[in-house]
Amino acid sequence: MPVKDLEQLFQQKIDAEVKIEPRDWMPDAYRKTLIRQISQHAHSEVVGMLPEGNWITRAPSLKRKAILLAKVQDEAGHGLYLYAATETLGVSREETINDLHSGKAKYSSIFNYPTLTWADIGAIGWLVDGAAIMNQVMLTRTSYGPYARAMVRICKEESFHQRQGFESLLVLSRGTPEQKEMCQDAINRWWWPALMMFGPSDSESTHSEQSMRWKIKRKTNDELRQNFIDMCAEQVKILGMHLPDPALRWNEARNHYDFGAINWEEFWNVVKGNGPCNKQRLAARVQAWEDGEWVREAASAYARKKQSGNKAA
Amino acid sequence: MNNFLKKFYYGDIPEEQSGGQYVTKEGKSDWPLWEVFIRSKQGLDHKHVGSLHAADAAMAIENARDVYTRRMEGVSIWVVESKYVHASNPDEAGSLYEPANDKVYRHPTFYQLPDEVNKM
Numbered sequence: 449m450p451v452k453d454l455e456q457l458f459q460q461k462i463d464a465e466v467k468i469e470p471r472d473w474m475p476d477a478y479r480k481t482l483i484r485q486i487s488q489h490a491h492s493e494v495v496g497m498l499p500e501g502n503w504i505t506r507a508p509s510l511k512r513k514a515i516l517l518a519k520v521q522d523e524a525g526h527g528l529y530l531y532a533a534t535e536t537l538g539v540s541r542e543e544t545i546n547d548l549h550s551g552k553a554k555y556s557s558i559f560n561y562p563t564l565t566w567a568d569i570g571a572i573g574w575l576v577d578g579a580a581i582m583n584q585v586m587l588t589r590t591s592y593g594p595y596a597r598a599m600v601r602i603c604k605e606e607s608f609h610q611r612q613g614f615e616s617l618l619v620l621s622r623g624t625p626e627q628k629e630m631c632q633d634a635i636n637r638w639w640w641p642a643l644m645m646f647g648p649s650d651s652e653s654t655h656s657e658q659s660m661r662w663k664i665k666r667k668t669n670d671e672l673r674q675n676f677i678d679m680c681a682e683q684v685k686i687l688g689m690h691l692p693d694p695a696l697r698w699n700e701a702r703n704h705y706d707f708g709a710i711n712w713e714e715f716w717n718v719v720k721g722n723g724p725c726n727k728q729r730l731a732a733r734v735q736a737w738e739d740g741e742w743v744r745e746a747a748s749a750y751a752r753k754k755q756s757g758n759k760a761a
Numbered sequence: 762m763n764n765f766l767k768k769f770y771y772g773d774i775p776e777e778q779s780g781g782q783y784v785t786k787e788g789k790s791d792w793p794l795w796e797v798f799i800r801s802k803q804g805l806d807h808k809h810v811g812s813l814h815a816a817d818a819a820m821a822i823e824n825a826r827d828v829y830t831r832r833m834e835g836v837s838i839w840v841v842e843s844k845y846v847h848a849s850n851p852d853e854a855g856s857l858y859e860p861a862n863d864k865v866y867r868h869p870t871f872y873q874l875p876d877e878v879n880k881m
């Protein structure tokens with residue numbers, strides 16, 4: 449069958465909401481887009497463990513420590529589900545990880561910000577996981593089967609992340625003046641980077657709407673961002689705190705919150721590698737990989753030895 | 762700056778931004794891929810849940826326990842090395858499954874019986 453017909457059949461399936469599975473024919477560009485997007489998503493889960501890992505040993509109570517450990521372990525699992533989904537598209541795990549370490553593949557910029565106080569852990573759960581959930585709920589309906597299934601699994605685990613973060617902030621917001629101040633400070637620092645997680649504004653797009661046509665994405669950056677803002681603007685009231693945006697106000701006519709301008713220069717700076725922690729994050733990943741090399745080799749050698757032992761017996 | 766702005770999304774940053782030259786020593790120890798099947802409770806079938814890399818079957822089961830059953834999702838795990846899974850060809854789906862399409866008499870609803878015939 450000529451490629452043009454295959455492409456047409458492919459689009460018909462997408463339009464009819466039939467999921468694409470690994471062995472089905474797909475356009476090269478669809479495959480490439482998915483490999484890039486899913487692997488970057490996987491890297492984000494894995495690098496995302498670093499800012500939170502920073503506070504595991506210093507959590508204020510055993511309870512908070514157990515919660516944080518469980519959350520970080522979940523993120524490792526999310527990374528695995530997504531790496532496995534990437535592999536179904538025909539790239540090896542090693543290649544994918546190599547692309548992260550070389551700086552070729554990216555991860556969400558948000559993880560290049562430092563976690564300065566304990567309140568940051570609460571703010572990450574509420575805002576960063578909250579923003580991620582908005583995106584991931586949409587992606588449970590993405591057109592590629594393995595990606596959609598990974599997202600369903602992830603979303604089930606994700607809601608505890610956001611709730612534990614909000615609850616942790618709630619405790620601080622009802623605490624001493626110092627704790628309240630710490631809570632507000634963390635919100636101030638994480639709010640804008642969290643909004644940037646949704647990516648540039650739709651109006652700045654010069655690219656085709658291909659991802660929407662292929663139903664990899666089903667909502668635009670601005671739609672998701674607006675939903676997120678509407679949600680947080682209400683939730684912050686329960687904390688008795690405020691969002692650091694003087695322009696934030698309810699717009700009756702739009703039925704949405706209006707909000708101030710996002711500093712895209714900062715966003716691009718962090719993407720390009722000049723955020724506060726870019727180098728540190730990547731160095732930590734590379735070191736973990738290299739330090740683990742002898743373990744990977746030893747396990748392989750042991751497996752080989754056991755297998756040849758079995759054959760001899 | 763606008764000249765390289767493209768449409769992209771959360772966790773999705775364009776390749777123009779790439780750089781660096783980190784290269785791992787060539788795959789000496791790439792562990793094989795395993796498919797994981799979980800029985801969620803006694804009496805139910807094992808169901809495919811995902812895959813992972815492991816050096817051997819014992820490690821695959823341990824890793825599957827850590828990754829896929831952290832919230833009591835299972836009571837039993839099967840792992841099978843992915844290379845041993847053989848699959849039907851999706852291009853032949855038509856000829857393989859179509860013949861079942863016109864055999865409605867294989868379904869109980871094909872048979873119209875009087876109302877008095879209960880419980881059949």
Ligand SMILES: [Fe+2]
Nearest residue numbers: 493522523526
């Ligand atoms: Fe996650």
Ligand SMILES: [Fe+2]
Nearest residue numbers: 523577606609
């Ligand atoms: Fe999370």
